[in-house]
Amino acid sequence: MVVLGIDPGSLITGYGVIRQESGVLRVLASGVIRMQASRSHAERIGQIYRELDALITAFVPDRVVLETVFLNKNVQSALKLGQVRGAVIALVMNRNLLLHEYAPREVKSAVTGRGSATKEQVAFMVGRLLGLNPVPEPFDVTDALGIALCDLLRGESRDLVIPQRKFRSGGGSWSKFVTESPDLVIRG
Amino acid sequence: MVVLGIDPGSLITGYGVIRQESGVLRVLASGVIRMQASRSHAERIGQIYRELDALITAFVPDRVVLETVFLNKNVQSALKLGQVRGAVIALVMNRNLLLHEYAPREVKSAVTGRGSATKEQVAFMVGRLLGLNPVPEPFDVTDALGIALCDLLRGESRDLVIPQRKFRSGGGSWSKFVTESPDLVIRG
Numbered sequence: 001m002v003v004l005g006i007d008p009g010s011l012i013t014g015y016g017v018i019r020q021e022s023g024v025l026r027v028l029a030s031g032v033i034r035m036q037a038s039r040s041h042a043e044r045i046g047q048i049y050r051e052l053d054a055l056i057t058a059f060v061p062d063r064v065v066l067e068t069v070f071l072n073k074n075v076q077s078a079l080k081l082g083q084v085r086g087a088v089i090a091l092v093m094n095r096n097l098l099l100h101e102y103a104p105r106e107v108k109s110a111v112t113g114r115g116s117a118t119k120e121q122v123a124f125m126v127g128r129l130l131g132l133n134p135v136p137e138p139f140d141v142t143d144a145l146g147i148a149l150c151d152l153l154r155g156e157s158r159d160l161v162i163p164q165r166k167f168r169s170g171g172g173s174w175s176k177f178v179t180e181s182p183d184l185v186i187r188g
Numbered sequence: 189m190v191v192l193g194i195d196p197g198s199l200i201t202g203y204g205v206i207r208q209e210s211g212v213l214r215v216l217a218s219g220v221i222r223m224q225a226s227r228s229h230a231e232r233i234g235q236i237y238r239e240l241d242a243l244i245t246a247f248v249p250d251r252v253v254l255e256t257v258f259l260n261k262n263v264q265s266a267l268k269l270g271q272v273r274g275a276v277i278a279l280v281m282n283r284n285l286l287l288h289e290y291a292p293r294e295v296k297s298a299v300t301g302r303g304s305a306t307k308e309q310v311a312f313m314v315g316r317l318l319g320l321n322p323v324p325e326p327f328d329v330t331d332a333l334g335i336a337l338c339d340l341l342r343g344e345s346r347d348l349v350i351p352q353r354k355f356r357s358g359g360g361s362w363s364k365f366v367t368e369s370p371d372l373v374i375r376g
Contacts, residue, residue, distance in 0.1 A: 042289075045274055046281025053282075075259045075266045082270020086233055087278035089271065093234025094241075101230075 002028065004061035005148025006052070007140050008088050010080040011035050013048055014140030017059045018130070018148045025152060027130050028059055032140050041080070045087045052088060056095055063098045064088075065151040067143075070104050100151050107143075110150040122146045190216065192249035193336025194240070195328050196276050198268040199223050201236055202328030205247045206318070206336045213340065215318050216247055220328050229268065233275045240276060244283055251286045252276075253339040255331075258292050288339050295331075298338040310334045 001021070007014035016030040033051045035044040056064075066088065071078055092099045105115035112125045123142035127135030129149060136142060189209070195202040204218040221239045223232040244252075254276065259266055280287045293303035300313045311330035315323030317337060324330060 042277050042281060042287045045277045049278040049282055069267055071263045071267060073263060075261060075263050078263045078266040079257060079259060079270040079273075082267040083274035083277065085267075086271035086274025086276075088274075089230050089233045090237040090275035090278050093230060094237055099230045 001063075001152075002059055002061045003063050003065055003148045003151050004056065004059065005065045005144040005146070005151070006088055007067065007144040007147060008048070008081065008084045009140065010044075010077070010084055011037060012138070012140050013052075013084065013088075014138075014142075014144035015052070015055060016141060016145030016148050017055070017061060018145065018152060020152050025130060025149075027132060027145065029055065030136055030141050030145055032138065041083060045083055048084055049087045049091050052091055053095070056091070056097070061097065063100055063151060064092045065100045065102070065147045067107055067147055068101050068103050102147065102150050102154070106154070107146050107150040110153045111146045119143065189251075189340070190247055190249045191251050191253060191336045191339050192244065192247065193253045193332040193334070193339070194276055195255065195332040195335060196236070196269065196272040197328065198229075198232075198265065198272055199225060200326070200328050201240075201272065201276075202326075202330075202332035203240070203243060204329060204333030204336050205243070205249060206333065206340060208340050213318060213337075215320060215333065217243065218324055218329050218333055220326065229271060233271055236272055237275045237279055240279055241283070244279070244285070249285065251288055251339060252280045253288045253290070253335045255295055255335055256289050256291050290335065290338050290342070294342070295335050295338040298341045299334045307331065 002017060002019045005016045005018070011034070013033045013035075014031075015033065017028040019026050019028050033048060035047055039047070066085070069081065069085070089099065102110075108117040108122060109115040111117070111129070112121050114121070119139040119142070123135055123139055126142045126145045126149060127133065130145060136145070190205060190207045193204045193206070199222070201221045201223075202219075203221065205216040207214050207216050221236060223235055227235075254273070257269065257273070277287065290298075296305040296310060297303040299305070299317070300309050302309070307327040307330070311323050311327055314330045314333045314337060315321065318333060324333070
């Protein structure tokens with residue numbers, strides 16, 4: 001099972017590819033697609049489509065996962081974000097892949113245990129859960145990995161193996177999935 | 189020269205394919221893609237992509253033409269429209285086609301002579317200019333044909349052959365391109 005998480009933005013789009021095999025999670029690829037602001041919106045949308053298409057060809061995900069949009073009050077930015085999302089969704093449909101979507105709160109809750117977690121906390125937990133050291137930057141990458149992780153954790157949460165050793169700092173509800181081992185073990 | 193005009197919407201997307209050959213304009217195809225509101229937005233975006241992809245394969249346009257968006261104050265509808273536009277633009281880029289965009293005022297002005305023309309006036313003039321009887325409905329179709337027509341008229345306006353016989357009704361500036369013949373003649 002390979003899951004591609006995408007965090008689309010009008011200038012930076014984060015992505016993360018996670019493989020789950022025999023209950024072990026591993027990051028196959030993660031990074032950002034940066035679009036030049038000087039390019040036309042059509043060129044940027046074409047670039048996003050092409051680069052994600054290449055990523056799908058390379059890693060053959062079974063599912064693509066997005067966050068539903070948190071809408072602020074700016075109509076212009078909603079349109080721009082919508083255009084990038086539309087290109088991503090069209091690609092997913094065009095490649096006949098399954099698309100899952102989660103609300104931002106669901107992603108934060110699945111990854112950190114708290115629906116109101118900050119981006120820093122998501123990044124920290126993504127790094128911990130996936131054994132990434134150093135934790136990748138910028139937040140677009142950890143957000144995208146968190147989105148993919150949410151899908152894997154949600155689908156399998158009843159079979160999740162809670163690690164013996166609790167993560168040392170913090171405590172509270174958002175440490176419940178934490179492990180210090182590089183792989184999070186899930187029973188297939 | 190074949191031009192595809194598209195008027196994307198979150199539920200109805202109009203399209204019109206116009207061929208210009210030896211200075212004669214002819215409609216090759218026009219209609220709407222209706223999306224079922226009951227389907228998910230991802231399915232709808234997939235449908236738009238597939239159907240327009242098939243249209244491009246069938247008619248091999250040299251250019252695709254869109255209107256720039258007139259933004260109202262609804263953020264949710266801006267996002268939805270953005271998603272459909274993003275799918276359309278991704279398709280155009282993916283097929284390596286040239287994309288032209290015009291402001292709504294430019295389209296109305298090119299087709300009717302008045303930047304503030306109503307949809308009825310655009311439909312009426314599109315019907316006249318392209319010899320369509322009856323004029324196709326709904327307005328999504330005539331808007332899409334108007335967008336394609338704008339591109340052809342704008343590019344060639346200096347060589348436009350003004351017909352001898354003025355259109356009888358209306359008068360004023362928006363009758364200047366009118367002909368009663370089924371084809372609008374443009375010097376190649």
